[in-house]
Amino acid sequence: MSLSSKPDSANTQKPLADNKMIVLLRQSRGFLPMIIVLLILSFLIIFPYFTLIYGSFTDIPPRELAFSLDALTVEKYEQIFTSIQFWSALRNTLLSSLGGMIMALFIGVWLAWLTARTDVIGKKLIGIAAIVPLFLPAFIGALAWSFLGSPHMGIVNMFASELGIPLKINIYTLGGIMFVFGLYYTPYVYMFTNGSLNRMDPALEEASAICGGSNFVTTFKVTFPLILPAITSSAILVYILMCEVFAVPAFLGQPGQLYFVTTVIYNWVRGAPPHDLNLASAMGILLIVVVTILLFIQSRILAKRSFVTVGGKGMRPKEVNLRWARVPCFITAMLYLIAAVILPYVILIQSALRDYVYIPDIASFFSTEVMSLRNFESAFTYPLFWTALQNIILLAIFCGVVGAIFYTIISYMIHKTKLPGRDLLNYVCVLPIAVAGLVKGMAYLWAWIQLPIGIYGTVWILALAYISRFTPQGLRSISSSMVQIHPELEEASRISGEGVMGTIRKVLFPLVKPGVASAVTLIMLLVCRELSTSIFLYTSNSVVMTVLVYDLWESGQWGTVAVAALTLSLVLLGLVILSRVVLKSELVGGKQR
Amino acid sequence: MYKNYIKYGWTCYYGSEKKKGVSKLMLTRKYYFVACAALLGILMILPLGCGPAEEVGDVEEEEVEEEEVEVEEEGIFIGGELIADQELYAAAVEEGNLVFYTAHTLDHERAVVDAFETRFPEIEVDLTRAGGATLDERMKTEEQAGELKADVVVNSDTNYIQEYYDLGWLLEHVPPAADMYPADAKREGYFYPTGASAIVIAYHTDLLDEEDAPVDWDCLSDERFAGRLGGQRLGGGAMWAMVAYLGDRGDLDIIHDWAVNEPIMHTSGAGLATSLVAGEFVATPMGLFAAYPQKYHRGAPLEIVWPESGFPLYIPSIALLNHGENPNAAKLFMNWYMSADGQSRLANARGQFSLRDDVLPAPHLPPLDQLNAEVVNPDVFLDADLRDQWVSETTRALGWED
Numbered sequence: 001m002s003l004s005s006k007p008d009s010a011n012t013q014k015p016l017a018d019n020k021m022i023v024l025l026r027q028s029r030g031f032l033p034m035i036i037v038l039l040i041l042s043f044l045i046i047f048p049y050f051t052l053i054y055g056s057f058t059d060i061p062p063r064e065l066a067f068s069l070d071a072l073t074v075e076k077y078e079q080i081f082t083s084i085q086f087w088s089a090l091r092n093t094l095l096s097s098l099g100g101m102i103m104a105l106f107i108g109v110w111l112a113w114l115t116a117r118t119d120v121i122g123k124k125l126i127g128i129a130a131i132v133p134l135f136l137p138a139f140i141g142a143l144a145w146s147f148l149g150s151p152h153m154g155i156v157n158m159f160a161s162e163l164g165i166p167l168k169i170n171i172y173t174l175g176g177i178m179f180v181f182g183l184y185y186t187p188y189v190y191m192f193t194n195g196s197l198n199r200m201d202p203a204l205e206e207a208s209a210i211c212g213g214s215n216f217v218t219t220f221k222v223t224f225p226l227i228l229p230a231i232t233s234s235a236i237l238v239y240i241l242m243c244e245v246f247a248v249p250a251f252l253g254q255p256g257q258l259y260f261v262t263t264v265i266y267n268w269v270r271g272a273p274p275h276d277l278n279l280a281s282a283m284g285i286l287l288i289v290v291v292t293i294l295l296f297i298q299s300r301i302l303a304k305r306s307f308v309t310v311g312g313k314g315m316r317p318k319e320v321n322l323r324w325a326r327v328p329c330f331i332t333a334m335l336y337l338i339a340a341v342i343l344p345y346v347i348l349i350q351s352a353l354r355d356y357v358y359i360p361d362i363a364s365f366f367s368t369e370v371m372s373l374r375n376f377e378s379a380f381t382y383p384l385f386w387t388a389l390q391n392i393i394l395l396a397i398f399c400g401v402v403g404a405i406f407y408t409i410i411s412y413m414i415h416k417t418k419l420p421g422r423d424l425l426n427y428v429c430v431l432p433i434a435v436a437g438l439v440k441g442m443a444y445l446w447a448w449i450q451l452p453i454g455i456y457g458t459v460w461i462l463a464l465a466y467i468s469r470f471t472p473q474g475l476r477s478i479s480s481s482m483v484q485i486h487p488e489l490e491e492a493s494r495i496s497g498e499g500v501m502g503t504i505r506k507v508l509f510p511l512v513k514p515g516v517a518s519a520v521t522l523i524m525l526l527v528c529r530e531l532s533t534s535i536f537l538y539t540s541n542s543v544v545m546t547v548l549v550y551d552l553w554e555s556g557q558w559g560t561v562a563v564a565a566l567t568l569s570l571v572l573l574g575l576v577i578l579s580r581v582v583l584k585s586e587l588v589g590g591k592q593r
Numbered sequence: 594m595y596k597n598y599i600k601y602g603w604t605c606y607y608g609s610e611k612k613k614g615v616s617k618l619m620l621t622r623k624y625y626f627v628a629c630a631a632l633l634g635i636l637m638i639l640p641l642g643c644g645p646a647e648e649v650g651d652v653e654e655e656e657v658e659e660e661e662v663e664v665e666e667e668g669i670f671i672g673g674e675l676i677a678d679q680e681l682y683a684a685a686v687e688e689g690n691l692v693f694y695t696a697h698t699l700d701h702e703r704a705v706v707d708a709f710e711t712r713f714p715e716i717e718v719d720l721t722r723a724g725g726a727t728l729d730e731r732m733k734t735e736e737q738a739g740e741l742k743a744d745v746v747v748n749s750d751t752n753y754i755q756e757y758y759d760l761g762w763l764l765e766h767v768p769p770a771a772d773m774y775p776a777d778a779k780r781e782g783y784f785y786p787t788g789a790s791a792i793v794i795a796y797h798t799d800l801l802d803e804e805d806a807p808v809d810w811d812c813l814s815d816e817r818f819a820g821r822l823g824g825q826r827l828g829g830g831a832m833w834a835m836v837a838y839l840g841d842r843g844d845l846d847i848i849h850d851w852a853v854n855e856p857i858m859h860t861s862g863a864g865l866a867t868s869l870v871a872g873e874f875v876a877t878p879m880g881l882f883a884a885y886p887q888k889y890h891r892g893a894p895l896e897i898v899w900p901e902s903g904f905p906l907y908i909p910s911i912a913l914l915n916h917g918e919n920p921n922a923a924k925l926f927m928n929w930y931m932s933a934d935g936q937s938r939l940a941n942a943r944g945q946f947s948l949r950d951d952v953l954p955a956p957h958l959p960p961l962d963q964l965n966a967e968v969v970n971p972d973v974f975l976d977a978d979l980r981d982q983w984v985s986e987t988t989r990a991l992g993w994e995d
Contacts, residue, residue: 358871
């Protein structure tokens with residue numbers, strides 16, 4: 001027995017060991033993708049930001065790969081805190097963002113309320129008016145407003161003067177920048193607020209009305225308090241976006257000698273000498289700190305979602321009867337459309353057709369004497385114009401598709417697996433939100449050029465930067481579909497004999513397709529509008545349309561700028577139509593569900 | 594049953610299921626096509642009412658005489674001037690292209706490059722333009738990454754070119770026309786002057802009468818220009834030339850005094866010219882390279898004033914980089930750039946004066962010896978420490994915080 005029991009014992013222990021091995025292998029099979037994804041994200045996100053942080057604590061230019069503990073110093077931060085320029089830039093940044101935010105809030109909430117809760121005429125048009133400015137990049141709007149609202153010869157001032165209206169605007173002031181911010185960030189507030197209003201159970205408003213509450217009382221004591229978290233959240237979001245934006249302050253701040261945090265960073269890196277890349281890094285880190293604090297506040301507000309009552313009864317809210325005010329209210333919305341879209345496009349088209357822009361009176365505004373196709377000719381015969389156009393279209397499509405696949409994998413790992421490290425994955429993916437585009441551009445440049453991967457000077461560095469930069473937005477878009485899929489569906493598939501891949505292919509992917517399609521479109525649009533990151537990474541071979549517009553503006557070629565800006569708008573429109581046509585099958589798939 | 598769509602960072606929906614609590618995106622397909630068609634229509638129809646590109650205002654664009662390329666046994670000649678020997682030319686054609694980094698204004702340099710490509714259609718020029726300081730930072734970054742591929746560089750601030758020389762970045766080459774250039778404007782075998790650029794005063798002729806126009810630098814601090822004065826941010830080659838010139842003659846206070854008029858500042862000379870023409874302000878110190886094309890190429894309402902007490906000339910430089918992959922095409926390009934033909938093109942495009950005696954000034958400009966112009970003292974212009982100090986002082990005086 002003893003002799004025979006020995007092999008038995010060995011036989012029973014060996015399968016146990018095998019089982020452990022299998023478990024380990026199975027676990028490692030799960031780990032492996034996690035490790036790979038984390039490694040990719042380390043390259044895309046963590047390494048660049050580390051380079052930036054390190055650069056802010058040394059005197060060695062961050063583009064030189066020379067890590068040394070001996071070189072660590074806080075001198076740059078001391079220099080910033082003792083610089084008048086920093087405090088001036090910070091004040092301007094925070095103040096202009098505050099003003100812009102207040103204006104965007106007023107207009108956005110107003111438009112959302114009109115479309116969701118009133119019987120105003122032209123609701124569809126108002127809805128379009130609230131969204132369309134998104135298709136005009138804010139910096140192009142700012143460029144157009146530099147001609148519309150300049151203090152001496154601005155078209156608006158000129159028309160006002162001719163019509164005897166005592167109006168004098170100066171766009172090159174903090175107030176002017178607030179105005180442009182407000183115009184182009186209103187759609188974000190509108191989307192948040194409108195969504196919240198539509199999701200809200202109207203029963204509470206009806207209860208208010210039954211209790212004798214007037215429209216005014218119901219709106220201000222019931223409706224708005226209920227959507228307060230959405231309003232506050234959107235307010236902080238647009239505030240952050242305004243703090244981070246580079247091009248608008250660059251175009252409108254410099255003539256009035258107004259510094260902003262982002263323009264100061266740019267000047268220290270690419271502006272007039274002396275350059276100080278470490279100082280720029282430190283400033284970038286301080287901007288990250290400011291934005292992180294704001295994001296923290298936003299997340300605390302979003303945690304209070306219980307404010308909003310989401311009902312499933314599908315009741316139509318009772319519309320506020322505006323009576324005689326139906327038309328005036330519609331006009332207010334149209335005024336917004338005129339200021340944000342129509343006037344800028346009019347001046348862009350005018351500028352594209354003029355040899356030089358000098359419009360002293362109304363007659364010369366309509367005069368065709370100095371008009372020609374010279375600017376079109378100049379743009380269309382400029383090889384970089386076509387390079388930029390080709391690059392932006394290819395990059396948009398590539399980043400849209402590849403980015404969406406990458407974000408889908410990450411989203412699956414975060415929401416549909418129990419892999420250790422998925423929380424870390426989630427945190428790493430939201431990191432780019434806190435970093436301004438300009439600062440990201442510096443970080444990518446200095447980190448990636450140090451690696452012998454040969455991507456600098458090619459469009460690949462831009463592709464990687466965009467995929468990294470827009471990770472939070474893409475992930476958010478896909479995750480919103482991913483989390484809605486109940487685990488029971490996957491379990492049912494597994495019970496029916498499907499493997500993991502089969503379940504993903506046959507069950508999960510068809511259900512998540514609408515979210516992926518949305519992410520593709522979103523990333524394409526964001527890529528087309530991107531300037532602040534690209535401006536550090538492009539070369540003549542990898543120039544994109546936004547950078548070309550900026551460079552042409554710096555070269556004083558306003559007419560060609562206008563042609564390029566109009567072309568960019570057409571590209572944006574074309575991509576929206578393309579995505580709608582191409583991804584239609586995906587959407588139909590979603591429909592069948 | 595919802596169609597999932599996207600709008601800027603957030604997933605939204607559109608459709609008719611409002612009662613199910615879904616926000617609407619009102620941009621239906623119909624509106625996309627209407628908007629697209631409208632925009633295209635505007636773009637296509639409006640230009641029909643305008644004249645062709647050549648019929649611009651009353652401006653008479655003076656054509657530079659086209660020079661023929663003569664291929665002879667000794668080499669390639671243009672206007673009788675040797676550009677390259679047969680060996681260099683063959684090697685350049687073999688390379689077929691070159692990478693050219695420049696700080697000159699884009700459309701000026703494009704005109705010059707177009708002329709080169711017309712004469713040498715076998716060689717394509719890949720042109721990149723950026724402001725002087727920006728270009729420098731880009732080159733240093735690319736060099737660090739081992740990705741600096743430029744064959745030729747032009748910078749309006751010769752300090753940068755001098756720095757590249759000190760760093761050992763420059764490719765040694767003596768163009769055939771080297772002797773035509775004064776010794777103090779070049780570093781023989783390495784970098785050469787592209788010409789002499791002037792800093793002048795420009796004013797808007799519709800907004801300022803001739804009798805009220807400024808005649809000298811100190812006039813710009815007059816009360817009549819309060820809020821109506823333009824300026825360019827200091828630091829680049831052109832504006833540093835102005836500071837260096839006035840500082841060297843002990844008149845730095847003149848610039849400081851402009852601050853009382855709160856000048857509207859721009860970051861580039863060309864941008865400054867565009868704003869002056871648009872009527873943002875009525876007068877400004879300005880590089881002639883920005884004022885000349887606006888006035889004489891585009892017919893803009895702008896006049897050039899040669900300051901009575903004198904005005905500075907600065908010398909942008911051209912050099913070849915040993916990082917480039919097309920040294921022969923680069924040498925051919927530089928040879929042509931320094932030739933009478935290339936210099937004429939550059940002069941006409943930029944209103945820049947050639948330092949060659951045999952090249953005429955651009956049309957409408959008087960000869961340089963009839964003007965009270967002075968090349969900025971190179972000891973001052975090339976002193977980087979002095980530049981930082983004076984630029985910093987003047988920047989602060991003009992209201993740009995430091």
